[in-house]
Amino acid sequence: xxxxxxxxxxxAGVSGYHTWSQSDRDAHMQTLGAIVKELVETGEFAATxxxxxxxxxxxxxxxxxxxxxxxxxxxxxxxxxxxYWIVDVATPERAYAIAGRISAAPGPRRVPTNMPIEVRQxxxxxxx
Amino acid sequence: MKYIxxxxxxxxxxxxxxxxxxxxxxxxxxxxxxxxxxxxxxxxFVTSEGLGWxxxxxxxxxxxxxxxxxxxxxxxxxxxxxxYWIVDVESPEQAYAIAARLSHAPGPGGEPGNMPVEVRxxxxxxxxxxx
Numbered sequence: 001x002x003x004x005x006x007x008x009x010x011x012a013g014v015s016g017y018h019t020w021s022q023s024d025r026d027a028h029m030q031t032l033g034a035i036v037k038e039l040v041e042t043g044e045f046a047a048t049x050x051x052x053x054x055x056x057x058x059x060x061x062x063x064x065x066x067x068x069x070x071x072x073x074x075x076x077x078x079x080x081x082x083x084y085w086i087v088d089v090a091t092p093e094r095a096y097a098i099a100g101r102i103s104a105a106p107g108p109r110r111v112p113t114n115m116p117i118e119v120r121q122x123x124x125x126x127x128x
Numbered sequence: 129m130k131y132i133x134x135x136x137x138x139x140x141x142x143x144x145x146x147x148x149x150x151x152x153x154x155x156x157x158x159x160x161x162x163x164x165x166x167x168x169x170x171x172x173f174v175t176s177e178g179l180g181w182x183x184x185x186x187x188x189x190x191x192x193x194x195x196x197x198x199x200x201x202x203x204x205x206x207x208x209x210x211x212y213w214i215v216d217v218e219s220p221e222q223a224y225a226i227a228a229r230l231s232h233a234p235g236p237g238g239e240p241g242n243m244p245v246e247v248r249x250x251x252x253x254x255x256x257x258x259x
Contacts, residue, residue, distance in 0.1 A: 004179065005188075006209065047175070049214070051132060052249035052256065058220075059244045060133075060227035068221075068228035070247075079207065081134065081248070086177075092186075093196075099188035100196030116187045119198075120209070123178035 002046060003095035004086050005102060006118040008079040011054050024108050031105040039087060039098070046086035054080040095119050130174060131223035132214050133230055134246040136207040139182050148236055155234045156241075163230060167215060172226070174214035182208040214250060223247050 009017075020028070039045035057080060058070045074080075085102070089095050099117035107113035137145070148156070167173035185208060187199045202208075213230070217223050227245040235241030 004177070049132070050251040050256075052251055054248075056249055058224065058247045060224050060231060060247050061242055061244055062228035062231040062240065066228060066232065068224040068231075070224050077205065081132075081209070096186065096188050096196040096198050100190040100194060103188060103196075104190035104194050112190055114189050116189050116199075119186045119188055121180035121184050123180050123211070 001090075001092075002086060002088050002122045003092070004084050004120050004122065005095065005099045006084050006120065007082045007102065007115060008118065009082055009115070010077065010079060011074075012076070014054055014080065014082070020108050024106070024110070027106050027110060028113070032102065035098070035101055035105075036085070039085075044087045044089050044094075044098075046088050048083065048085045050083040051081055054078075092119070092121075129218075129220075130214055130216050130250045130252070131220070132212050132248050132250050133223065133227045134212045134248070135210040135230070135243055136246060137210050137243075138204065138207060139202075140204070142182055142208065142210070152234070152236050152238070155238055159233045163233070164213070167213065167226070172215045172217055172222075174216050176211070176213040178211040179209055182206075220247070220249070 017025075036045060036048060054074075057074065058072050059074070060071075061069050063069055085098070087095055087098055089098070096119060099119050103115050103117050104112040164173060164176055182202070185200065185202070187202070188196050189199075191197045213226075215223060215226055217226070224247060227247050230245050231243050232240040233243065235243075
């Protein structure tokens with residue numbers, strides 16, 4: 001069964017990331033990279049993707065004539081997706097364990113970020 | 129350049145969707161299928177996924193020993209990802225135009241749903257963050 005692990009943050013959280021030292025960022029990315037490598041080896045890895053900064057985000061609606069109306073203003077509480085991992089695992093518990101490892105990745109001064117990771121199953125949807 | 133088009137909704141939006149008539153659901157699904165097919169034909173389609181219901185969603189943090197601590201309680205204002213498309217386009221404007229079409233997916237009674245679609249650039253590597 002496939003699960004998607006979503007890492008999200010408010011703009012304030014993303015601004016905090018900008019204050020990390022380069023070595024803290026490197027340590028964080030190394031841990032995430034090692035988790036992916038391990039998932040590839042166990043055959044549980046499906047995909048991962050990082051998203052660009054929230055300041056570039058736009059929300060789009062279609063006008064009556066079909067033209068796009070774009071808006072770049074979001075409430076401060078808005079959670080922006082920072083990135084995701086898709087894993088193919090035997091049980092939901094295994095997906096939670098992987099999410100826990102991502103949450104434990106080191107942040108500033110090597111303290112685990114403890115970021116919440118949202119775990120969602122894929123839809124058994126006819127559109128897929 | 130690659131963009132992700134995301135449809136988000138609160139639990140109340142999902143509850144509303146669950147109450148659509150069968151005809152309305154079928155029209156919506158037919159639109160989504162045709163939309164994906166068109167993106168494939170035009171060479172802009174990268175991937176697309178639909179997510180399960182928010183009621184199954186869990187928030188996971190690591191405990192002090194690294195063990196997963198799961199929580200299934202979210203604020204009512206929480207936006208849940210319903211599904212996404214990743215497209216490979218020439219410009220952000222092209223991504224916005226595709227998102228506008230998605231926003232016009234038919235809703236109840238066949239009227240355009242006018243759903244907001246969040247458009248974000250995806251990174252080819254973390255060096256794209258420019259930090």
